[in-house]
Amino acid sequence: MAELTFSNLTKRFDGAPALDGINAAIGSGEFVALLGPSGCGKTTLLRLTAGFEQPDEGEIRIGGDIVAGEGRFVPPEAREIGIVFQSYALWPHKTVAGNVSYPLEVRRIPQAERKARVAEALDLTGLRDFADRMPSQLSGGQRQRVALARCLVFEPRAVLLDEPLANLDLALRASMHDVFSMFHRRTGATMLYVTHDQSEALALADRVAVMESGRIRQFAAPEVLYREPADCFVAGFVGDGAVVATRRTGHSEAGRVLLSVLGQDIWCRSSTSAPSHVSIRPEAITLSETAPLRAQVISCTYLGGRFRLVLDAEGEALVAFAPQRAAVGETVGLTIRDPWAFHDPEAESLMAGALTHA
Ligand SMILES: Nc1ncnc2c1ncn2[C@@H]1O[C@H](COP(=O)(O)OP(=O)(O)O)[C@@H](O)[C@H]1O
Ligand SMILES: [Mg+2]
CATH class of the missing domain: 3.40.50.300 (P-loop containing nucleotide triphosphate hydrolases)
Structure with missing residues (x-):
């Protein structure tokens, strides 16, 4: 061979x-x-x-x-x-x-x-x-x-x-x-x-x-x-989840950077100190009644063992998993943990990627 x-x-x-x-x-x-x-x-x-x-x-x-x-x-x-x-x-x-x-x-x-x-x-x-x-x-x-x-x-x-x-x-x-x-x-x-x-x-x-x-x-x-997708295209084409534009709010340290994502300050994994986007996989999202980031349930699909929710948060379509069925139109709170941030100079592919799995 x-x-x-x-x-x-x-x-x-x-x-x-x-x-x-x-x-x-x-x-x-x-x-x-x-x-x-x-x-x-x-x-x-x-x-x-x-x-x-x-x-x-x-x-x-x-x-x-x-x-x-x-x-x-x-x-x-x-x-x-x-x-x-x-x-x-x-x-x-x-x-x-x-x-x-x-x-x-x-x-x-x-x-x-x-x-x-x-x-x-x-x-x-x-x-x-x-x-x-x-x-x-x-x-x-x-x-x-x-x-x-x-x-x-x-x-x-x-x-x-x-x-x-x-x-x-x-x-x-x-x-x-x-x-x-x-x-x-x-x-x-x-x-x-x-x-x-x-x-x-x-x-x-x-x-x-x-x-x-x-x-x-x-x-x-x-x-x-x-x-760790390299750009918006890969983040949108491979796996489930959302791609959201972001900007740096200040700090960065080895492998991590503090970013503003959907109006929240969130520590993200990253290999760059100047990311333009974050990839938010369903596993990165935890639903809770009291979380300050609010979202509306757009759809709820049973996958066997869990439900797949598409959520509208600040106009972005996020994907989350939930143990229970949620009602379409219902408002939920969510926390985003440890998403991956990257720099994509061709940001216009953002929307195509983000909506692929919506
Ligand atoms: N023999 C050919 N003559 C003209 N255009 C071709 C030919 N083969 C492939 N292409 C073009 O090259 C591009 C890549 O095609 P292809 O390699 O078959 O893509 P994929 O296998 O990823 O679907 C396409 O735009 C296709 O139309
Ligand atoms: Mg082919």
């Missing part, structure tokens, strides 16, 4: 940048998710990595070797990369075993070794009993397992997956998450997994690259994205 490195990677279609100077390094054996809204460039980054497209600028390295850039271009078949698409892309006229065996036939692996490796790949993906079936006799989840087995069988240097579960229903998707995690643990493969579904990205990946308009906004572990 190999590391993937992108340096100043840029791709334009008809002059418009689909990728705009991507810099990122993915470690050998790391499971990385590319997360972002439709059209942000996720598939383009995958296609460039696979060698289906050429970059306009910058370079791509696989295991230290330049595969694109500096006048070099290594074609897809020589990159030793496994690819899993949303559409499975199985050979309809070949059995499950025939599909999985195909990459080994192309590589002229002797038959005995081929059989052993196909059997191993089918075992690993729980397909042993389906070896002789045709793809048309399989469910969507089983077909996606065949696609996984087919790319694992030739021991690729990295595995690229483009929204592999988008065609499956919710329950099957959850069970396929376990299959992907197991696949990753057992193979130690370097994996680059494209999704627009944040729960999938947060659940599966060691690190998540959040993309928007052809750029990586933040590349970090899921819990860091959630607790």
Whole structure:
């Protein structure tokens, strides 16, 4: 398995940048998710990595070797990369075993070794009993397992997956998450997994690259994205909660700064002494009758075990969890503890972020 490195990677279609100077390094054996809204460039980054497209600028390295850039271009078949698409892309006229065996036939692996490796790949993906079936006799989840087995069988240097579960229903998707995690643990493969579904990205990946308009906004572990978003876009796109404009009222000390948030002086976690916004997650809000910050209940949704409240406080839509149902229109008091403050020079994305989850 190999590391993937992108340096100043840029791709334009008809002059418009689909990728705009991507810099990122993915470690050998790391499971990385590319997360972002439709059209942000996720598939383009995958296609460039696979060698289906050429970059306009910058370079791509696989295991230290330049595969694109500096006048070099290594074609897809020589990159030793496994690819899993949303559409499975199985050979309809070949059995499950025939599909999985195909990459080994192309590589002229002797038959005995081929059989052993196909059997191993089918075992690993729980397909042993389906070896002789045709793809048309399989469910969507089983077909996606065949696609996984087919790319694992030739021991690729990295595995690229483009929204592999988008065609499956919710329950099957959850069970396929376990299959992907197991696949990753057992193979130690370097994996680059494209999704627009944040729960999938947060659940599966060691690190998540959040993309928007052809750029990586933040590349970090899921819990860091959630607790310490870098800007308004990430704060609004990843996880629940609100993004609220703020200003400093005076003090700051190591890792903390006192800010005016919704008219209250609140100590915030921060890595900067001059933040412009705070990310207020539901966990940061405690409801109480007597708290001076007042808010009106806009909606109340049962999540199982607790209620999700959307509150209007000083014209901002906050999200809080409550053990009991609240009446729409009711006034409640709330305290905000320890929100994350950051500096975002492009503050106009504030409203889009704040309202995403309202
Ligand atoms: N072959 C192409 N020709 C022209 N424009 C393209 C092509 N492929 C992608 N684009 C454009 O590049 C941008 C990024 O697309 P894509 O990488 O498919 O986004 P995502 O996978 O995140 O939804 C979009 O604006 C899309 O319309
Ligand atoms: Mg796509």
